[in-house]
Amino acid sequence: xxxxxxxxxxxxxxxxxxxxxxxxxxxxxxxxxxxxxxxxxxxxxxxxxxxxxxxxxxxxxxxxxxxxxxxxxxxxxxxxxxxxxxxxxxxxxxxxxxxxxxxxxxxxxxxxxxxxxxxxxxxxxxxxxxxxxxxxxxxxxxxxxxxxxxxxxxxxxxxxxxxxxxxxxxxxxxxxxxxxxxxxxxxxxxxxxxxxxxxxxxxxxxxxxxxxxxx
Amino acid sequence: xxxxxxxxxxxxxxxxxxxxxxxxxxxxxxxxxxxxxxxxxxxxxxxxxxxxxxxxxxxxxxxxxxxxxxxxxxxxxxxxxxxxxxxxxxxxxxxxxxxxxxxxxxxxxxxxxxxxxxxxxxxxxxxxxxxxxxxxxxxxxxxxxxxxxxxxxxxxxxxxxxxxxxxxxxxxxxxxxxxxxxxxxxxxxxxxxxxxxxxxxxxxxxxxxxxxxxx
DNA sequence: GTTTACAAACCAAGCGCTTGCTTGGTATGG
DNA sequence: CCATACCAAGCAAGCGCTTGGTTTGTAAAC
Numbered sequence: 380x381x382x383x384x385x386x387x388x389x390x391x392x393x394x395x396x397x398x399x400x401x402x403x404x405x406x407x408x409x410x411x412x413x414x415x416x417x418x419x420x421x422x423x424x425x426x427x428x429x430x431x432x433x434x435x436x437x438x439x440x441x442x443x444x445x446x447x448x449x450x451x452x453x454x455x456x457x458x459x460x461x462x463x464x465x466x467x468x469x470x471x472x473x474x475x476x477x478x479x480x481x482x483x484x485x486x487x488x489x490x491x492x493x494x495x496x497x498x499x500x501x502x503x504x505x506x507x508x509x510x511x512x513x514x515x516x517x518x519x520x521x522x523x524x525x526x527x528x529x530x531x532x533x534x535x536x537x538x539x540x541x542x543x544x545x546x547x548x549x550x551x552x553x554x555x556x557x558x559x560x561x562x563x564x565x566x567x568x569x570x571x572x573x574x575x576x577x578x579x580x581x582x583x584x585x586x587x588x589x590x591x592x593x594x
Numbered sequence: 595x596x597x598x599x600x601x602x603x604x605x606x607x608x609x610x611x612x613x614x615x616x617x618x619x620x621x622x623x624x625x626x627x628x629x630x631x632x633x634x635x636x637x638x639x640x641x642x643x644x645x646x647x648x649x650x651x652x653x654x655x656x657x658x659x660x661x662x663x664x665x666x667x668x669x670x671x672x673x674x675x676x677x678x679x680x681x682x683x684x685x686x687x688x689x690x691x692x693x694x695x696x697x698x699x700x701x702x703x704x705x706x707x708x709x710x711x712x713x714x715x716x717x718x719x720x721x722x723x724x725x726x727x728x729x730x731x732x733x734x735x736x737x738x739x740x741x742x743x744x745x746x747x748x749x750x751x752x753x754x755x756x757x758x759x760x761x762x763x764x765x766x767x768x769x770x771x772x773x774x775x776x777x778x779x780x781x782x783x784x785x786x787x788x789x790x791x792x793x794x795x796x797x798x799x800x801x802x803x804x805x806x807x808x809x
Numbered sequence: 810g811t812t813t814a815c816a817a818a819c820c821a822a823g824c825g826c827t828t829g830c831t832t833g834g835t836a837t838g839g
Numbered sequence: 840c841c842a843t844a845c846c847a848a849g850c851a852a853g854c855g856c857t858t859g860g861t862t863t864g865t866a867a868a869c
Contacts, residue, residue, distance in 0.1 A: 412818080428730050430645035434855060447819050449856065512727060515643050551804045555793075558785055559778040559805060566777020578770075589766045590774060592807045627844080649829060662845050664830065 396472050406465040413451055416441050421462050421506040429459055429509070429516040459513060460521045466506035467528045470498045474535055484542040485593055491536060493584045495564050500573050500580065508568045533557065548593060556591070563587070611687050621680040628666055631656050636677050636721040644674055644724070644731040674728060675736045681721040682743045685713045689750055699757040700808055706751060708799045710779050715788050715795065723783045748772065763808060771806070778802070 400406045407414040419440035423432045434455055438445040452458045477494040481487040499507045514522065540553035549556065564587070573580050588594045615621045622629040634655035638647045649670055653660040667673045692709040696702040714722045729737065755768035764771065779802070788795050803809045 428645065430643065431731075433853080435853095443818085444820050445855085446821080446857075450818060453856095455855065512730075515727075516646075550807075550809075551801045555798070555801045556805060558781065559802065562781020562784075563774040563778040565781065566773065569777075570773055583770070586766045586770045587774065590771060590806060592765075594765070648827080650827095658844090659846055660829085661831075661847080661849095665844060668830095670829065 392476060393473060396476055397469065400469060400472060405468050407461075412441070416448075416451060417458070417462055417465065420458050421466075421509055424459065424462065424513055425505040425508045429513045456516070456518060456521065459509070459516060460525070462506050463510050463514070463517075463525050464528060466503055466510055467525065467532060470494075470503060470507070471528070471532045471535075473498065474532065478535065478539075484539050484546060485548065487539045488543065488591075488593060489584060489588055491539060492560070492564070492587050493580070495560075496567065496580055496583060496587075499564060499568050500571055504568060507565075511565045511568065536560075543593070549591070560587075607691060608688060611691055612684065615684060615687060620683050622676075627656070631663075631666060632673070632677055632680065635673050636681075636724055639674065639677065639728055640720040640723040644728045671731070671733060671736065674724070674731060675740065677721050678725050678729070678732075678740050679743060681718055681725055682740065682747060685709075685718060685722075686743070686747045686750075688713065689747065693750065693754075699754050699761065700763065702754045703758060703806075703808060704799060704803055706754060707775070707779070707802050708795070710775075711782065711795055711798060711802075714779060714783050715786055719783060722780075726780045726783065751775070758808070764806070775802075 397406070397409075401408050407417055409415070409418065416437070420432075420437055423436055423440060426432075427436075433445075434448050435445040437455075437458065438448050448455075448458075452461070474491060474494045477490045478487050481490045498504070510525075514525065517525065536557045537553060540549065540556055543549040544553050567583070571578070571583065578586075585594065612621070612624075616623050622632055624630070624633065631652070635647075635652055638651055638655060641647075642651075648660075649663055650660040652670075652673065653663050663670075663673075667676070689706060689709045692705040693702050696705045713719070725740075729740065732740065751772045752768060755764065755771055758764040759768050782798070786793070786798065793801075800809065
């Protein structure tokens with residue numbers, strides 16, 4: 380779907396997770412018309428912002444007429460919502476998978492940080508940026524829907540952070556730490572470029588863990 | 595100017611700094627027509643976003659006709675730029691003042707965190723949120739202008755963080771830490787409510803410093 | 810194995826409305 | 840008297856979305 384510009388480069392387990400979500404109809408097939416549209420939408424929404432992206436832009440990006448968009452989606456906003464909802468669904472699943480292979484809370488946190496950096500700076504990056512910067516363009520109703528999904532995602536983090544607090548490994552409040560991490564990690568979309576420049580994604584994960592005194 | 599909804603409640607030194615900037619013509623007088631317009635613009639841009647705020651909205655907020663706006667600003671984008679530029683100017687000055695009364699780098703960092711939280715969640719909060727979320731709506735030229743001002747601001751942080759690194763108080767890279775802090779602190783605009791709820795701004799500052807292992 | 814049926818996917822055209830901004834003129838204060 | 844600040848009216852362009860009709864894929868009916 381929208382999230383994958385080079386699906387073939389995905390690790391096997393990630394691809395498996397995606398495919399199972401596709402068969403459950405929770406995310407669109409990246410190769411379907413809907414999936415391609417959502418991917419282009421994520422790209423354009425990130426590049427120019429939701430409001431500055433016209434339905435004509437979206438249509439041109441997938442090679443159809445602007446009116447034909449409304450055969451797939453009833454409104455422009457529904458496209459934005461779909462980008463967000465499917466992104467959260469996929470990343471929640473990926474994050475659960477990343478955590479499941481870790482034993483200690485320290486390892487789990489590292490897995491979470493790493494997975495979130497991957498979601499923000501990897502294949503789903505454009506959609507994640509849309510999630511961060513364009514949520515105000517959602518209607519009240521859509522926003523509630525998206526927030527509900529996000530709560531599931533957030534619960535994963537809070538479990539681990541609360542555990543670390545009880546172990547004494549964490550000094551600050553888990554809720555505060557999570558919110559700070561949300562901001563810090565989201566913000567990497569504005570400056571971190573994994574391709575050019577020395578810092579790898581693993582290196583960045585190290586830095587984050589070090590900053591929290593958990594390395 | 596735009597930043598102060600209740601100027602009379604400001605600490606004396608902050609008010610002095612503002613006034614000196616006003617006389618230097620670096621920021622608009624909050625009580626001038628231009629100043630009131632910029633304050634309302636910041637409020638509306640934050641509330642609905644730049645694109646969704648019309649010139650008619652802006653005009654109505656200060657009680658004039660939409661066309662009359664263009665007597666004060668040549669374009670709508672110029673209003674956005676003015677909000678950003680004046681906000682950075684004021685906050686840079688406030689931050690320099692906050693730092694000057696601190697001796698050690700530890701104290702200076704605390705002053706910086708506290709000052710940035712104040713700028714984000716205090717009187718200049720609406721304008722700061724605009725700075726975070728609406729920079730994509732600037733033209734290329736305006737963006738360069740804003741970024742140039744922001745560099746001065748950022749240099750303050752990097753000086754202190756580099757000092758802490760040399761002292762061995764900081765494990766991670768100063769540049770990375772600053773960028774993470776930018777994200778973490780900016781993000782507080784989305785969740786932190788200093789008025790209702792137990793956490794004070796000082797308490798939040800404590801949490802941030804604790805998170806970095808610098809308390 | 811051709812025909813029929815029909816829904817899904819799309820096009821061409823454009824409607825009605827909102828947008829940023831312009832214009833020509835009028836108050837008002839120093 | 841003249842600049843500053845405003846109003847009333849509206850223009851041209853661009854917007855999301857609708858409409859009526861055409862193509863395409865698929866699968867049952869004969």
